Each structure stands twice: as structure tokens, then as C-alpha cells.
């Protein structure tokens with residue numbers, strides 16, 4: 001569609017132009033047609049690496065270049081077979097690297113898609129949530145506080161709507177939006193108050209809008225080049241490993257030079273030594289390490305997705321493993337967010353409510369007897385306020401499956417009846433409000449019946465800062481303000497109270513009675529809301545919530561249950577065993593929060609509850625003194641969350657923090673791991689977060705932490721494997737040269753070991769299952785060295801033993817006939833087989849932080865498969881006559897194989913036996929890490 005000054009056009013003109021009715025939206029068909037024309041509503045992706053570039057990049061590596069130089073030298077020296085084989089190995093290595101990186105890149109891109117924003121749209125008369133990229137010009141979208149505007153839109157309806165447009169206009173304060181046409185020719189973006197721009201944020205209110213431009217046609221599209229969305233996805237560990245890789249290059253090169261010089265001094269031919277040196281250097285440098293780390297991270301992230309945790313920032317995968325405190329919202333994350341009103345306090349009476357869920361069945365009972373609503377004006381008013389000051393809707397739906405089954409039966413009334421009995425009452429909107437709709441429907445006060453008398457004029461939406469919501473409704477007798485919200489806050493806006501049928505001043509005694517009733521309900525873990533109203537005086541202008549929410553008449557309280565999620569109790573006990581403290585942060589009342597914290601096992605002996613107002617009175621020092629001991633923060637506002645995160649961080653904690661609303665974004669950004677809600681979360685919080693919970697569930701955080709720990713441990717496992725293998729290879733050659741022995745391995749063999757024996761098993765270790773006690777340890781320190789917990793010692797000791805045993809087997813074979821060239825080839829084949837087998841046995845040892853005997857070696861099927869393929873490939877180069885001259889190998893006899901297996905087994909089994917013996921001596925230590933003793937847990 002041609003670009004226009006959309007701000008000048010009236011709503012009707014626009015609707016005609018785009019061929020859409022604002023109440024029904026476009027049809028799916030029209031939308032699909034328009035998409036053909038306008039394309040997807042997305043900004044074109046920045047530079048992406050093409051597969052070809054990725055493949056070519058594999059050959060840019062410094063060591064590959066060295067290897068290519070060596071190939072050239074081999075060729076010049078007439079070693080054509082060597083040269084061809086090395087080229088083949090380089091190519092194979094390149095392809096393997098390409099596959100690894102391509103896979104990693106693809107999984108990362110898939111993740112980006114998963115966290116892409118969505119839009120609430122009207123299509124075919126129904127509300128739908130669709131991926132924002134599916135929007136087309138003419139679509140009608142519904143937006144509310146916290147949503148990102150998904151395209152350039154022209155507002156059609158706005159209710160107290162503000163948008164933050166700093167990315168486009170530089171104006172940091174949110175600007176108020178309206179739906180009227182603006183009659184001006186050229187207007188700067190900041191003054192186009194009836195237009196919403198793609199990528200800006202609705203910070204308050206609600207609105208309906210018509211999409212006028214999509215994708216690259218939007219204002220954001222025009223400056224797409226300026227928006228740098230390309231966040232560095234390299235994790236600190238990847239960065240550290242890159243540096244380690246550089247150090248290892250120098251160390252390996254140094255050692256290689258020593259080996260080459262020692263060989264030449266002991267009379268080895270210089271050309272052969274040169275080639276051996278180059279091969280050794282190539283083999284010694286773990287060039288595959290970064291790619292395997294990326295794969296391990298990417299696959300770990302995929303596993304997390306399966307467990308409903310979507311990682312937005314790769315570095316957080318590592319941080320997850322260090323998390324020592326989880327600060328979690330209560331409603332919906334720890335609890336089910338399925339609210340049912342069970343108690344009412346009205347005009348001094350306590351009433352009970354029966355019925356479950358959102359179905360309109362049940363009664364309100366006073367002392368066991370149903371209340372007659374006709375004769376009870378004050379209860380009627382309470383229910384009216386609850387239903388009018390409300391945006392939720394409850395609809396009766398019939399599960400499609402039942403419909404389908406019944407269709408063919410045609411049993412008239414009978415079918416109708418059974419269909420009714422199968423109906424489900426589905427909530428659209430906020431569960432707290434849904435509970436109030438259900439409550440009034442139980443007494444016959446439905447939205448339809450109320451609409452006959454009352455019409456909404458204005459809304460002051462709920463926000464968790466104010467903890468109140470108000471509407472102004474008109475009725476035949478005038479206008480009325482209805483307010484509901486947190487009782488303690490609402491009481492401060494009330495001057496009167498509905499008491500025993502009449503309106504009386506709200507005296508301190510009456511106020512006290514309300515607070516006591518509130519406290520009593522909250523101590524039963526009920527979420528309590530207060531209701532109030534007042535008539536709008538004639539001539540009174542009510543333009544803001546401040547002007548509305550004063551001089552109110554307090555009517556009563558509604559207490560609703562919100563049962564804890566079933567799986568959360570277990571998840572909390574897991575975190576406790578894992579040395580992670582769980583803190584509940586909620587906008588709800590202290591007593592309600594405390595009761596639920598007790599039910600879930602969050603509140604520990606000696607632990608305390610701190611309220612938002614107490615927190616406000618404390619300075620940062622005072623907060624730091626108590627924050628270690630606080631398990632529940634109640635009645636907090638979003639801004640308090642930032643202070644809590646910072647205080648815990650000052651106390652040395654690594655903090656994971658959840659949030660859902662717009663105002664939670666700063667705290668989520670400041671937390672070490674910001675977590676947002678996939679279902680109820682706003683786009684702003686999702687964008688600020690590192691992790692999105694697909695199911696809004698606390699136990700998903702625990703699952704993500706478990707995966708985070710596992711990924712880190714797996715990275716340590718294959719680092720251990722690769723480095724110990726490399727140390728073994730270098731030392732075999734080094735000792736041989738020092739002792740004046742011939743080369744124990746020829747260059748091609750070294751390259752083969754590097755390619756086949758190292759790569760596959762290392763990758764399989766990257767997807768290894770966690771050890772049983774993974775969540776029985778305290779979290780590791782954020783600054784912990786990757787070689788901590790004796791990993792460095794394990795690498796050196798195993799590497800040394802692998803080197804010595806390989807050399808031993810070589811020497812024992814060579815010794816039978818020292819001068820013969822034939823025997824040298826036999827001894828080299830023995831050394832080759834010993835080195836390969838020693839590494840393949842050692843790989844099982846790497847799976848455990850204790851010893852090889854602690855884990856079932858067959859548990860990781862990928863590893864078993866990788867090891868079997870490596871063994872098969874080793875046998876191929878030893879037994880296939882065609883390859884024997886290339887790899888300078890000969891088939892071994894039974895005695896030689898026995899020697900190979902004994903020498904290859906020694907490093908792992910000797911060290912394993914040592915660990916078992918050492919472990920018996922010190923039971924409370926495991927892998928150098930402190931175990932948590934279940935009796936001692938406090939935080």
C-alpha cells in the first residue's frame with residue numbers, strides 16, 4: 001500500500017481504505033492474500049553467514065594452514081601418499097567442523113524464532129494470538145500495557161494509553177496516545193500521537209489499532225540498519241577457552257620444537273622429524289574445542305526447550321549453573337493462578353462461598369444458609385463492583401472431541417443434556433478478575449444482566465504499583481465509580497463504609513475491623529481484594545485515577561484461594577538440597593504470602609518476611625544486613641525488586657529473578673539470570689530476560705538450573721578428555737625422543753588419532769547424562785576456574801600415564817628385534833593401538849567426577865556408539881590391506897593385543913582404584929566439591 005500521512009485520516013476513512021471492520025478484523029483469507037503482496041512483517045535479518053563462508057572459514061585456521069604447508073613439504077620431498085592423506089584428513093576435519101558449526105548456528109537461529117514476539121489480533125471476528133511476523137496491513141490488533149507495538153499502527157481506541165518511543169524519537173518519557181485524526185501536513189514522529197510505531201512499547205493502558213505499515217515499510221524498518229540487535233552470543237566460558245586455546249598453541253609449539261630437536265640430535269632424519277613435529281603440533285592443539293563447546297551449549301539449550309525453558313542469551317546457560325538464589329513471583333509461578341472466591345466479608349458478616357472453578361454453580365452461605373440477594377443490598381453492591389470493575393470474561397465451551405463423537409447420534413434432547421454436562425467454563429483474562437465474575441454469576445449477576453443497567457465510560461487499569469483498579473459506569477440514575485484492589489491500600493482511599501445497610505463514616509474502629517477480617521482471611525492463604533464505590537457528583541470531572549480513587553465507600557472483602565502448583569514443593573526441596581535459596585517476592589499481602597510460603601516449604605526456620613513498606617524505610621546497608629535471612633517479600637512494588645536483586649548481589653549471590661510486568665524489566669535486566677513468563681509475561685520483560693519460562697512454572701527454573709549445571713559439567717568432561725588425550729600424545733613422542741628411541745607414531749597415525757579418536761567421543765561427552773548427585777552440591781562459584789576441583793591434576797596425571805603406557809608398549813615390542821624395520825612398524829602399530837584404546841577407555845572415566853567405577857559405562861548410548869566406531873575405524877586402518885601402507889600399520893597377533901589392552905587399561909583402572917581407595921578415606925568429599933548435608937541446610 002502507498003505511503004500516506006495516516007495521522008490525518010479519520011478512523012472510518014482508514015477502515016474503508018483497508019477494507020476492514022474494526023469489530024471483526026480481516027478474514028484469514030484476505031490476510032493470506034495481503035501477505036503475498038506485503039511479505040512478512042519482519043525487519044530483514046542482518047548479515048548471516050552463508051554455509052559456503054562457514055565451510056571456507058574452517059580452512060582459515062592457523063593450524064590448518066600449517067598442515068597445508070606440511071603437505072606441500074611432503075609433496076616436495078616425494079612423500080606423495082603422505083601428502084594426499086594429509087589433504088584428505090584436512091578436508092574431513094573441515095567438513096566435521098562445518099557440520100558442527102552449522103548445526104550450532106541453526107539451533108541458535110531456531111531459538112531466536114522461539115522468543116519472537118506475538119500479537120493479539122482480530123481475525124474472522126475472533127481474538128487470536130499470532131506470531132507478529134504474520135500481521136498484514138489492515139489487521140486489527142489489541143494492545144495493552146507491556147506489549148511491544150508489532151507494526152506501524154493507527155490507534156482506533158485508546159484507554160489511558162501511553163507509549164514509550166525513545167528508540168525512535170529520543171523522548172525518554174512515555175507519551176500519551178489518542179485515536180483522533182490530526183489535521184496537520186507534516187508531523188515529526190514524536191507528534192503523531194494517534195500512531196503507534198513498530199518496536200515501541202505500550203507502558204500503560206489498553207487500545208485497539210489498525211495496522212497501516214508492516215516489515216521494512218515501517219518507521220523502524222527505515223532505520224533498521226541502525227538497530228543493532230546482534231548481541232554477542234559468546235559465553236564467558238567460550239571466551240576463556242579461546243584464550244586457553246591460544247596458550248595451548250604456544251605450549252604445544254614449544255614442546256613440539258623440543259621433540260623435533262631432540263629427535264634430530266638423536267639421529268632421526270630431519271625431514272621425517274619435521275613432518276612428525278607438524279603432525280604433533282596439529283594433534284596437540286584442541287582446535288575442535290570451541291566448536292564442541294558451542295554444540296554442547298546448543299544441544300543443552302535444546303534440551304532446556306524440551307523442558308519448557310527458552311534461553312534467550314547463551315551466556316546465561318553458564319550462569320544458571322552458579323545460581324545461588326532464585327527470587328520468584330508468587331501468583332502463577334509458585335501457585336496455579338486458578339482463583340476461586342471462597343470467603344466474603346461484608347458489612348461485618350463473614351460469608352462462605354461454595355462451588356469450584358469458574359463455573360456459575362455454587363452458593364453464598366451465611367452460617368450455612370444461602371443468602372437471599374434480593375434482600376441484601378450491601379452484598380449485591382459488593383458483587384456488582386466485582387463484576388463491573390472487571391475485564392475478564394468466562395465462556396462456556398464444549399470440547400470439540402465430544403461434539404464430534406455425538407454428532408452422528410442425533411439423540412435430540414438427550415444429546416443436548418450430555419453436551420451441557422461436558423461443557424467447560426473457560427476464562428479469558430486475569431484469573432483474579434475471573435474469580436469475581438464467577439462469584440457474581442453464581443448469584444445470577446452476569447455481564448449481560450448488568451449491561452442492561454450499567455455502561456462503562458472510563459477505566460483506570462490495574463497496575464501493580466498502585467494495586468487498585470477503577471472504572472466509571474453510567475446508569476439511569478447517574479454515574480458511579482467502582483474500585484477494587486488490595487484492601488490495605490483501598491482503605492486509604494475510603495472515607496465511608498457500607499455498614500448494616502447504610503453508609504457510615506469510616507471510623508478507626510471500623511477500619512480496624514476490616515484489617516482484622518483481611519488478616520484472618522490472609523492467614524488461611526487467601527488472596528484478598530477489597531471493593532468500594534462512590535457516586536460521581538454532578539459537574540465533577542474525573543480525569544485521572546487520583547481524582548477517582550478518593551472519598552470512596554468501602555463495601556467489603558472477597559478472599560480467593562489460589563492453590564500452590566503441585567510440583568513446586570518438590571522443586572523447592574531440590575533447590576534446597578542443591579544449596580540454592582528460594583525467595584518469594586509478591587505484590588500480595590504479607591500474611592497470605594507467609595501462609596503459602598509455609599505450605600511450599602520456602603520459609604525456613606528463623607527466616608523472615610519483609611514488607612514493601614518496611615523495605616522502603618530501610619537504606620541499602622540495613623537491607624544488606626537482613627537480606628540473607630528474608631525468604632518472603634510481600635506487598636512489594638516492582639521497583640523494590642531491583643533493590644532486592646542488588647542487595648543479594650552485594651551479599652555475593654548469583655541471583656535468578658522472575659518477573660512478568662513492564663516495571664519488572666529493570667530488575668530482570670540487573671539480575672544475573674533474568675527470567676520472564678512465557679504465557680503471562682509482557683514483551684518488555686521477555687526482551688530484558690535471559691530465560692523465558694514456557695509454562696510460567698517455578699519448577700521449570702529448577703529444571704533449567706539442572707541443565708545449566710549439567711552443560712557445564714559436560715564441558716569439563718570433554719575438556720578433560722581432549723586435553724588428557726593430547727598430553728598423552730605429546731608425552732609419548734617427547735619421552736621417546738628424550739630416550740633416543742625411534743618415532744613411536746608416524747605423522748599420519750598422529751593425525752588419525754586426532755581426528756577419529758578425539759572428535760566423536762568428545763562430542764558424545766557433550767551430551768552425557770548428569771551424575772546422580774548433580775543437584776546435591778552447592779552451586780559452583782561464578783569465578784570458578786574451569787580446571788578447579790582437581791580437573792587440572794586429572795588431566796596431567798591421566799595424560800602422563802597414557803603417554804608412559806603407550807611408550808612402554810612400544811618399547812616392549814621394539815625390544816624383541818631393535819634393529820629391524822619390520823619390528824619398528826609392529827611396535828608403532830602397537831603404540832598406535834595402545835594410544836587409541838587408552839583414550840577410548842579413559843573417556844568412560846571422564847564421565848564421573850569420582851572414578852570409572854561409579855557410573856554405568858553403557859548409559860550414554862552416543863558414547864558407546866562413538867567408541868565402537870572409533871575402534872572399528874582403528875581396525876580398518878590396521879587390517880585393510882589397502883590402507884596398511886598409507887597408515888604404516890600391520891595386523892597384531894594375540895600377544896600384542898594383550899599387551900595393548902593391559903597398557904591401555906592401566907591409566908584408567910589404576911587411577912580409578914586410587915580414587916575408590918581415597919574416596920573411602922574421605923566420604924564427605926566428592927570430586928573436591930562440598931556435598932550438602934540435608935540436616936544442615938539453612939539457605
Ligand code: ATP
Pocket residue numbers: 328329330331332430432433462463464465467468469484485486487527528529530585586587588589
Ligand atoms: P506476584 O508478584 O506474586 O505475581 P501478585 O500477582 O499477587 O503477586 P499483584 O498482581 O501486584 O501481585 O497484586 C497485588 C495486589 O493487588 C493483590 O494482592 C490484590 O489485592 C490486588 N490485585 C491484584 N489483581 C488485581 C486486579 N485485577 N484488580 C484490582 N486489584 C488487584
